[in-house]
Amino acid sequence: MTLNLSELLTKVERIALQAGDAIMAVYARDFSIEEKDDKSPLTAADMAAHRVIMAGLRALPQGIPVLSEEDIGSFAGADANGRYWLVDPLDGTKEFIKRNGEFTVNIALIENGRPVLGVVVAPALGVSYLAARGVAAFKVEWADGKTAERTPIRVAGKPTDGATWRVMGSRSHPSPDLADWLETLGRHDMVPMGSSLKLCLVAEGKADVYPRLGPTCLWDTGAAHAVVEQAGGRVETLEGEALDYAAPSEKLNPYFVVWGHGD
Incomplete structure (x- = not known):
């Protein structure tokens, strides 16, 4: 149907x-x-x-x-x-x-x-x-x-070389793995926020990236993931694969990154 x-x-x-x-x-x-x-x-x-x-x-x-x-x-x-x-x-x-x-x-x-x-x-x-x-x-x-x-709404696109990345971060779930990832990213400003709003701000172009190097469940991301993709962004695992919801019995997402650009 x-x-x-x-x-x-x-x-x-x-x-x-x-x-x-x-x-x-x-x-x-x-x-x-x-x-x-x-x-x-x-x-x-x-x-x-x-x-x-x-x-x-x-x-x-x-x-x-x-x-x-x-x-x-x-x-x-x-x-x-x-x-x-x-x-x-x-x-x-x-x-x-x-x-x-x-x-x-x-x-x-x-x-x-x-x-x-x-x-x-x-x-x-x-x-x-x-x-x-x-x-x-x-x-x-x-x-x-x-x-x-x-x-x-549309994502902002990839920041130019040397620009400061606008990064969304979790307000209630800090991640010890995040510091190394951010060092690789380069110059950035971090904005903490709760819930799926972090993905939505990337979708509307108010942020460039949201790395989630900590536990989340499928229901935490599914709705906002759809918004990000239709706005031109990506939600990917650290291996560069699209976040997947085909096995709901597993419940937990892998670590992922929300990118405010399509490539």
Whole structure:
């Protein structure tokens, strides 16, 4: 079955915005913090967003299975067309707890191991990033609850020789391997940020590169990966291979680099 990705993108954007509303309802009040088996934090906002997204995606007529961070056990694998939804209902829970606004809703459509559609909503910042194969990549900023027009985005391109690289870094997950990598890169300025926003800033041309030399899961990157690719960038392993989502049972990504240019 051939999908209309443009139409699907609009529907998934709506679902992600509704999940963002559910997150902000918790953000506005006191909330408790639990600890999952992997020692990562969990709040009522994670689960509220999860429920909204699961209901929304399951209501779509395509019947594509869903892999959500908050319900891994219910996922039986991709469908016969190699498709599945890859969801992080609240990416950047640590940032949510810190109340710094740097958290997102991530929804990606994976097809044969590749992210072909992605929606990233940062509800506290009033911004969304979305993209689909054959459509384009966009940024949407809104105020007072009213969604603005989509603005097409593109990566900045490779910095010229001798220029200072604008590097995105993790705010909550420092990496001991990063210093050596940055020394090889050359002159640079580092900007720390939480969640998948780091990839999105590369996609819109506000940063040149994001090296992630530390653990991440598939749902942390899938949606923003789609945005980067449709904006003209790359998300690659350290060996130069495209980051792949064909084996969701493995859950963990290898180390990777997000490049704001196509070569």
